[in-house]
Amino acid sequence: MSKKQVMAEILSQTSLADGIYDMTVKAEEIAVQAKAGQFISVYINDKSKILPRPISICGINKEEGTLRIVYRVAGEGTAQLSSCEAGEKIKILGPLGNGFTQKKEKAVLIGGGIGIPPMLELAKQLSCEKTIVLGYRDSRLFLKDEFESYGTVVVSTEDGSAGTKGNVIDAIKEQGVEGSIIYACGPTPMLRGIKAYAEEHEMEAQISMEERMACGIGACLACVCQSKDIDSHSHVHNKRVCKDGPVFDAREVEL
Amino acid sequence: MSKKQVMAEILSQTSLADGIYDMTVKAEEIAVQAKAGQFISVYINDKSKILPRPISICGINKEEGTLRIVYRVAGEGTAQLSSCEAGEKIKILGPLGNGFTQKKEKAVLIGGGIGIPPMLELAKQLSCEKTIVLGYRDSRLFLKDEFESYGTVVVSTEDGSAGTKGNVIDAIKEQGVEGSIIYACGPTPMLRGIKAYAEEHEMEAQISMEERMACGIGACLACVCQSKDIDSHSHVHNKRVCKDGPVFDAREVEL
Amino acid sequence: MNLSVNIAGVTMKNPVTTGSGTFGSGQEYNEFVDLSKLGAVTTKGVANVPWPGNPTTRVAEVYGGMLNAIGLQNPGIDVFIERDIPFLKEAGASIIVNVCGKSEKDYVEVVERLSDQPVDLLEINVSCPNVKEGGIAFGQDPKALYEITKAVKAKAAQPIMMKLSPNVTDITEMAKAAVEGGSDALSLINTLTGMKIDIEKRDFVLANKTGGMSGPAIKPVAVRMVYQAANAVDVPIIGMGGIATAQDALEFLMAGATAVSVGTANFMNPTATMDVIHGIEDYMRRHKIEDINELIGCVK
Amino acid sequence: MNLSVNIAGVTMKNPVTTGSGTFGSGQEYNEFVDLSKLGAVTTKGVANVPWPGNPTTRVAEVYGGMLNAIGLQNPGIDVFIERDIPFLKEAGASIIVNVCGKSEKDYVEVVERLSDQPVDLLEINVSCPNVKEGGIAFGQDPKALYEITKAVKAKAAQPIMMKLSPNVTDITEMAKAAVEGGSDALSLINTLTGMKIDIEKRDFVLANKTGGMSGPAIKPVAVRMVYQAANAVDVPIIGMGGIATAQDALEFLMAGATAVSVGTANFMNPTATMDVIHGIEDYMRRHKIEDINELIGCVK
């Protein structure tokens, strides 16, 4: 297995909701190797912006050699990406990071906000029994329909416009979601809640984390998170999100 | 009259010869004001390149509101420009500089190399008797056909593959070109030769000069050339090519 | 909504002026910008006598910026007083005059000539890297900076603002020296000394070999120095270096600048100054900020 | 065609190494680049004991470059000797070890531990702007630089190369101090201190407030300093700062660098080092240059 930097042709780009974009690119060498929970580094066609944007893989089609990403316009780089059209090429590097370790136990998949997309490929690949908990801000329930073909979907919204009013933990409690392993991606406060919930219920939880990056491959030490124990690579309490993660056992990291 | 910065749509771009491109853009506000011998500042769609490229106006169509430029790929900026396609937009600023002062006397128009394009609009506008002398490197006689509809064309080539072997002065001498005023654009050594020739023959010569620019409008003092007398703006022996030129009476400047 | 700020007793109607040397004396940009709408026009450096400047090539493009080695070409203070000040007054602009010289005597002479002129503020350029004598020599040694500041201050009718060079080990030491010498305000940064080589010709691109780097690429260094200076001295600061957008300008204000200059960005966009002013207004509206002064130095 | 150069008695098969801290100890980039094809691998700074580095956010993007405030996180010299040196030897790489410390004692301890190791050259980092003690303090004062150089040189088994900070008034003074202290070569530039403010959050982007700026935007300053240093001292120089292409590298060589480092560009393109090497070969072929040494310092 090896990471590749390629010029990937954009096959399609659509808007899923206000400011949320769904892009499919042709990138055979990356797609054939990619695993659910990994990410790619997306370079912006603007020479003033030299660093790549890390974006999780939302879908992998190994036959067609394509990757799907779903992203939110968060700043100038993603704004420029959202204005790219099918046929244009973008430079991407991947697959990056470790991805989820898929187990057979009854699973609870949790995605919050822009942490929802990476759960889709996992939902597709995990053959075991599973419940999918999706936390949205409001009634723009992007990707929800697609998740429904892979398992039971439970929804929370911050404004209460759909499902449980509140966050994903509220939904889990209110709607009696059960399982023995959690896979999750979302904002840090959500992951903190999940870590606590998993500890309390003595569940394994694999959580996907975020940090500012430069190299994306483990060389520069930009993207560290705090680890509970002394890390075997760094020999300090730091793990690299880009290389040792982005998926960590919740027990290993301090949030 | 006032200069405008506009996003101009590229209407067409073709290659005239190896590395020589012919581009027409829609820029009504600039076209209506433009004069032969003026230039525009062309910005490159690459944020690492912040300065505009000065390019002479080769054709003006006031009815259609279009401008034509013909340029040589000299470096990265012009290379990127040459890969733009019809429909794309480029930022341009113009019209800049003074342009040629058109007189009624029998004229000799001289263009050398990439100094040939700006002479085309002048040839079109000058209604008096005229001979056009074009100096090329080799047999790729770009724009020559078009000049023929406006006057007698005399050619020199460095390699002797067409017309007089040598430079434009050689052609003028060999082919007995006569007139009482010279309008010229081309590399500095050629302009130096023309200045000497004009002095010797007591002719007026309007020469269009080149210098590295930043602002393009006379504010930064980057683009000066040496003037014979103390200049009324600078109060030293410096004239601004972008504002006081690019066209100068050969007697006014030191080359 | 209040955009006006106060620099050493001088009220600027908004915090945006022009980078000296990038805007001439305003005549050329007058076609694009209503000069009376700017906080002030800061003019190109002027000396006691006309200076021819350096030979060409005087500018070179670099990644995200440019180098210049104009060498302070200027028509001298006589022409400036006769032609440029009346023009700016007529246009309704507030005026900051940038003063250059080769010796203490030169600076003092210019400052004295300006004493009866309708000029708001004097910016003293002791940081030009492109002239052999004077210029940056004063700007890289705290002792020399202190002395020249004191000498200029003694003769100046208007408040003075020493313009600091970024080509120093410790900007706070320089800021302190200028303030001790009597500088009523500070402006920074001037250009970073840089070089570009033409690898095909195997020669320097600039006739002067080195030039001053400006433009978006230098902004992080400029913001850092403005922050450091603002936290080291108690006088107002005009911040500059790579400002092309309102976002850029706001970074400087939040770092501690009371006003900002837009320099090289004018070459990228001749209405850059006005675009920055309008963008600041938009930001204030969006964030419900009544007075621009609330933002100054708000990041600590 | 000869690409090999000599740095203080060490032969590099070509003049391209990696910028310390941007390439780890080569493991990660080994997937993209055959490490034995590089002139050398320069490793991330290593201290006598493990360092945790700074809190995050540790990096920020800026126009044409980036800021970093990693704070020299490193696993300490023990792990480095056990794990990283054997790995690099196995990969066939020449090794330049970047050494960091908080005190003279720290530096000397690391250098002594490396004395029996198969390491080619020691790069002494006295110019990291992101750690409170040590680091840049040694790199901004000629006297302190001279002392630390002398102390390190006294204990070093391999040739040493002091890495200079660009955040100084006069780079030639620093270059001379290092050479007087016994530095066998010099490397420059480390990062320029910069700052970025998030105007929406009204806070610094970096947890450390300031960070070191690197990438294409800093190249003109780096070329200028390499030129100045090369003309001030007689030791070989490894030049760096913004090198992303062969053209960039050639500018440094012509300015007087004997070799170059590719740093931040690795983040833009993981094969940047090899692309630079191949581009230099192309240039030499096109210009019929037999020996790369002909180009070194050819622009005066």
Ligand SMILES: Cc1cc2nc3c(=O)[nH]c(=O)nc-3n(C[C@H](O)[C@H](O)[C@H](O)COP(=O)(O)OP(=O)(O)OC[C@H]3O[C@@H](n4cnc5c(N)ncnc54)[C@H](O)[C@@H]3O)c2cc1C
């Ligand atoms: C492992 C990982 C996976 C991610 N997956 C997704 C995804 O699937 N969909 C999605 O919409 N977003 C995802 N993000 C967040 C995404 O990387 C940022 O929103 C994006 O980088 C913002 O870029 P910008 O130019 O629009 O913003 P700007 O703020 O202009 O970016 C400036 C710099 O900060 C960095 N940056 C800004 N926000 C973040 C952030 N939250 N995380 C990391 N770097 C950031 C940028 O990469 C850039 O270098 C992921 C982040 C990580 C670390």
Ligand SMILES: Cc1cc2nc3c(=O)[nH]c(=O)nc-3n(C[C@H](O)[C@H](O)[C@H](O)COP(=O)(O)OP(=O)(O)OC[C@H]3O[C@@H](n4cnc5c(N)ncnc54)[C@H](O)[C@@H]3O)c2cc1C
């Ligand atoms: C008044 C004027 C009119 C011109 N008209 C034409 C024309 O009609 N057709 C044409 O092909 N060329 C013309 N040129 C030359 C043209 O401006 C340069 O070839 C072009 O700027 C090169 O840009 P680049 O990015 O490809 O080269 P690079 O070398 O990569 O450019 C780097 C920088 O140097 C400047 N530069 C490089 N060469 C020149 C040059 N010869 N003159 C001025 N600046 C330069 C660029 O503008 C840029 O800022 C004209 C120049 C001037 C001053």
Ligand SMILES: Cc1cc2nc3c(=O)[nH]c(=O)nc-3n(C[C@H](O)[C@H](O)[C@H](O)COP(=O)(O)O)c2cc1C
């Ligand atoms: C072409 C040019 C000429 C300049 N001339 C002067 C000058 O005469 N006096 C001065 O103090 N600064 C001068 N500067 C420096 C600018 O005023 C400003 O400090 C610097 O360019 C950084 O700001 P910027 O990045 O916005 O341009 C000049 C800069 C440029 C680009």
Ligand SMILES: Cc1cc2nc3c(=O)[nH]c(=O)nc-3n(C[C@H](O)[C@H](O)[C@H](O)COP(=O)(O)O)c2cc1C
């Ligand atoms: C993320 C990062 C980490 C760095 N760590 C070190 C380091 O440990 N020791 C050191 O001497 N320089 C370090 N540097 C500086 C680089 O080695 C180099 O001097 C500087 O980045 C300029 O080169 P560049 O523009 O090619 O990156 C680091 C730079 C970056 C970007």
Ligand code: FES
């Ligand atoms: S981004 Fe470089 S180590 Fe993670």
Ligand code: FES
């Ligand atoms: S380019 Fe600025 S004065 Fe001519």
